[in-house]
Amino acid sequence: MTDRIALWLGAILIVLILADIFLNQGQALLFLxxxxxxxxxxxxxxx
Structure with a gap:
């Protein structure tokens, strides 16, 4: 895995976590x- 791919995956993961927190009050993270x-x-x- 190259650095570029790792950075993109990390950025996407952070965006998804923030979206869950702001849109769903973190319920999906709590469930998981x-x-x-x-x-x-x-x-x-x-x-």
Missing amino acids: GRRIADLVQYVAFWR
Whole structure:
């Protein structure tokens, strides 16, 4: 991955996070955070 691609992906990610915060009060980020926490606990159980 080149630096240019990494910068574009980072910029797009930041724009999407800011859009969620301003348009949806961060509900999508909260939902994804909870689901990832559940996944980590599930995977830790099988370890």
